[in-house]
Amino acid sequence: MFSHSQAVASPYPIENYVGSAVKRKKQSATCPSAVKQPDGAVIADIRDWMDRRLHCVAGRREFKRGRYMIRNAAGRDIAAILGQYRRKLLRGEAVACLFVFNEPLLYAGRADTAQAFRYLAGQMAPIAATGVEALIDGGALTTAIRLKCPVTGESTLFDDFECIAFCPQSRDEADPLYDPLMFAPYPCVNLSSDVFAFSSFVADSALSAWGRPVYCEPSPERIEPLLQLCVDRWQRIATKTIRNFEAVTNTALCPVHVGADETYWVAHHKDPAFAERKKEAHAHELPVIYANRIVDAWMRHFRGERAYRAGGLAREGLPA
Numbered sequence: 001m002f003s004h005s006q007a008v009a010s011p012y013p014i015e016n017y018v019g020s021a022v023k024r025k026k027q028s029a030t031c032p033s034a035v036k037q038p039d040g041a042v043i044a045d046i047r048d049w050m051d052r053r054l055h056c057v058a059g060r061r062e063f064k065r066g067r068y069m070i071r072n073a074a075g076r077d078i079a080a081i082l083g084q085y086r087r088k089l090l091r092g093e094a095v096a097c098l099f100v101f102n103e104p105l106l107y108a109g110r111a112d113t114a115q116a117f118r119y120l121a122g123q124m125a126p127i128a129a130t131g132v133e134a135l136i137d138g139g140a141l142t143t144a145i146r147l148k149c150p151v152t153g154e155s156t157l158f159d160d161f162e163c164i165a166f167c168p169q170s171r172d173e174a175d176p177l178y179d180p181l182m183f184a185p186y187p188c189v190n191l192s193s194d195v196f197a198f199s200s201f202v203a204d205s206a207l208s209a210w211g212r213p214v215y216c217e218p219s220p221e222r223i224e225p226l227l228q229l230c231v232d233r234w235q236r237i238a239t240k241t242i243r244n245f246e247a248v249t250n251t252a253l254c255p256v257h258v259g260a261d262e263t264y265w266v267a268h269h270k271d272p273a274f275a276e277r278k279k280e281a282h283a284h285e286l287p288v289i290y291a292n293r294i295v296d297a298w299m300r301h302f303r304g305e306r307a308y309r310a311g312g313l314a315r316e317g318l319p320a
Contacts, residue, residue, distance in 0.1 A: 034104045034105070034107075034110070035104065036102060036104045037102065037104075037107075039072045039102050042072065042100060042102045042186055043070060043072060043100060045185055045186070046070060046098070046100055046184070046185060046186060046188070047063075047070065049184070049185050050063045050068065050070075051063065051064070055241060055244035055245050055248065056241050056244075057237045057240050057241045057244070058197060058201075058234075058237050058238075058241065059096065061237075062095045062096055062197070062200075067093065067094050067095040067096070067200075068094070068095070068096050068097075068098060069084070069085055069088055069094045069096070069097040069098070070097075070098045070100060071084075071097070071098070071099060071100065072100055072101075072102060073099035073100060073101055073123065073189075074101070074123065075122065075123045075124075075125065075126060076126075078099065078123065078124060078126045078127055079126050079127055081097070081099060082097075082127055082143070082191075085097040085191065086145060089145060089147055089196075090147065090148075092150075095192065095196065095197055095200050096190065096191065096192035096197070097190070097191040097192070098188055098189070098190050098191075099123075099124075099188060099189040099190075099191070100186055100187075100188050101119070101120065101123060101186065101187040101188065101189075102186065103119065103186075103187055105119075106119060106167060106168070106169075106186075106187045107168065107186070108168035108169075108185065109168075111169060112169050112172075112175050112176075112177075113167060113169040113170050113172075113175045113176075113177035113178075113179075113182075114136075114176075114177060114277060115169075116165070116167035116168075116169050116170075116187050117136045117165050117167070117177075117274075117275035117276075117277070118132065118136055119187065120165040120167070120187055120188075120189055120274075120275065121135035121136045121165070121274065121275065123189075124141060124163060124189055124274070127141070127143070127163075128141050135274040135275060136274070136275045136276070136277055137276065137277055137278075138270060138273045138275075138276045138277075138278075139273065139274055140162060140272040140273060140274060141162065141163035141274045142159070142160065142161065142162055142163075142272065143161040143162075143163070143191070144157055144158065144159040144161065144311075145157070145158050145161055145193075146158075147196065149199055149308060149310060150196075150199045150200050150202065150203035150213070150214075151199050151202050151203060151206075151213075151214045151215065151298055152214070152215050152298060152301050152302075152308045153213060153215035153216075154215075154301070154307070154308055156308060156309055156310045156311070157309070157310060157311050158193045158195055158196045158310045158311070159310070159311040159312065159314075160193045160194055160195055160196075160272070160313075160314035161191055161192065161193045161196070162191070162192070162193070162271075162272040162274075163189050163190070163191050163274055164182075164189065164190050164191075164272070164273075164274060164275075165182070165187075165188075165189055165274055165275040166182050166183060166184035166187070166188045166189070166190060167182065167183070167184060167186075167187045167188070168183065168184065168185055168186065168187070170182035170183040170184075171183040173250055173253060176279075177276070177277070177279055178250075178253050178254055178279075179254050179267075179268050179269060179279065180245060180248055180249045180254065181245050181249075181256065181267060181268075181269070182269070182275075189274075193314070194290070194314045195294060195310050195313050195314050196310070198230075198234055198287070198291055198294060199294075199310075201230060201233075201234060202214065202226075202227065202230045205226065205229070205230050205233070206226060209226060210226075214226070214227075214298075220299065220302040220303050223298075223299070223302055224295075224299055227295045227298060227299070228295065230291075230295075231287055231288065231291045231292055231295060234287040234291050235262070235286060235287040235288050235291070237287075238265075238286055238287050239258050239262060239265075239286065242256065242257070242258050242265045243258065246258075254268045254279070255267070255268055255281050256268065258286070259283070259286075262286060262288065263285070263286055263288055263289055264283045264284060264285060264286055264289075265283070265284050265286055266281055266282070266283055266284070267281070267282060267284060268280070268281055268282075269282065270282045271284055290313070290314065293313055294310075294313050297309070297310075297313060
């Protein structure tokens with residue numbers, strides 16, 4: 001999905017990264033009319049992009065399953081949209097939420113990424129615990145939501161619902177904050193949880209394989225192979241997504257690749273971060289690391305060793 005696993009400062013060499021030594025060439029981009037487009041047309045464009053051109057495999061999967069809540073938004077609407085998203089999560093009708101901002105000054109070919117990020121931070125301020133400057137300087141906009149775990153069937157607090165900013169300008173190689181992973185056709189903010197997304201994927205897999213939820217299977221010995229199969233599949237989805245982005249990125253300007261041992265991937269931003277004014281390479285865990293951490297917590301629950309808690313599982317080093 002748009003969202004990523006927790007990032008840490010990269011201890012790995014960044015192959016072929018030469019940064020500012022490469023002369024930046026501005027991408028050809030048409031500048032649309034400054035006249036505001038109808039909200040319905042903007043949403044239609046976003047939906048078409050997600051259906052046919054979104055590089056994130058998991059996000060496209062959720063969109064095609066009808067579990068991506070997409071809404072036109074403005075600052076005054078943010079809290080109400082968040083409330084609607086929470087209700088859809090509780091009813092099992094959504095996995096992710098996309099706030100779409102129809103602002104002509106930030107259409108493709110206008111403004112720059114830094115201006116877009118500042119605008120989006122201001123729009124999301126009603127649900128942020130920090131100020132605009134913190135959000136555009138690497139701060140996180142995190143929401144904790146208590147939900148029924150799709151795998152264990154138990155109520156638990158998912159503490160990694162993260163808001164991430166996206167904008168058209170991120171695809172412009174002439175922009176100092178060039179990073180195609182942060183591209184969307186219009187200014188957007190994505191809200192989702194890595195842990196809940198993986199949990200939903202596992203729940204879907206159990207229904208497909210067994211016709212019933214994981215928590216209805218009494219045998220831990222039968223559950224574990226299914227969970228490991230899901231880790232393998234989620235890993236393939238993640239690595240495919242990263243390679244999709246690598247294929248459309250000038251990696252001399254913006255490093256993005258899967259690490260040699262496929263336990264980490266490199267991106268030109270940290271995570272979770274709402275937005276950043278300074279781009280640096282970071283290493284991020286891949287599912288073979290973080291999804292196995294989640295599976296271990298599930299199996300402890302199913303073996304009766306420890307009650308399941310989703311909190312902390314998306315972040316290396318925090319207690320689960």
